[in-house]
Amino acid sequence: MPQLPDLSAFGSILQFFVACIGAYLFAVWIAMIVWTFRDARSRSRDIFTQALSVALVVVFNLPGLLLYLILRPRETLAEKYERELAGEAMLQDIEERQVCPVCHHKVSPDFLVCPNCHTKLHKKCDHCGRVLNLKWNVCPYCGETQGTPVVGRAITTPPAPPAVRLPQRQPTTLPSPETPKALPSSPAQAESQP
Ligand SMILES: [Zn+2]
Ligand SMILES: [Zn+2]
Secondary structure (H helix, E strand, C coil): HHHHHHHHHHHHHHHHHHHHHHHHHHHHHHHHHHHHHHHHHHCCCCCHHHHHHHHHHHHHHHHHCCCHHHCCCCHHHHHHHHHHHEEEEEHHHHHHHHECCCCEEEEEECCCCCCCCCCCCEEECCCCCCCEECCCCEECCCECHHHHHHHHHHHCCCCCHHHHHHHHHCCCCCCCHHHHCCCCCHHHHHHHHC
């Protein structure tokens, strides 16, 4: 006779525990769905993929989560972006790295000659002294024209005095290209007199 109330009490306690376990499992299920939704969103921008991932967990619960873990994209969007950035940076580094066109020795962009084979790689600006490309005719830093003014000065200045002096001292001798160089010095007179 005293066993009946005991059983009902046991039944209500059991019911309580079952309810607790049920609530716990429900909370876990909701947490799994939320986690799957966040994880899928961080790995794919595709709405269909996100919905399918969440549906997998909603319908199949824990096995669905395992399936999702197996099938989900390997890297997150942030990881993918970082990887692409690193790849781009490496590519740019390779493009910027210069080598000697003759011996392919590694050189810096501001080297004037190759330290290995002495090939001329760059030139200095006549005016400001900065390193320029060999093909450039004008300095981009100071605007000075390169090459031509220096050559022009060297050619025009020396012939001017010989043109005046030669006819005065030696009217008989023909003007040769060698005489202009020797004119300013005294040995030129010593050679011409005898
Ligand atoms: Zn070289
Ligand atoms: Zn310059």
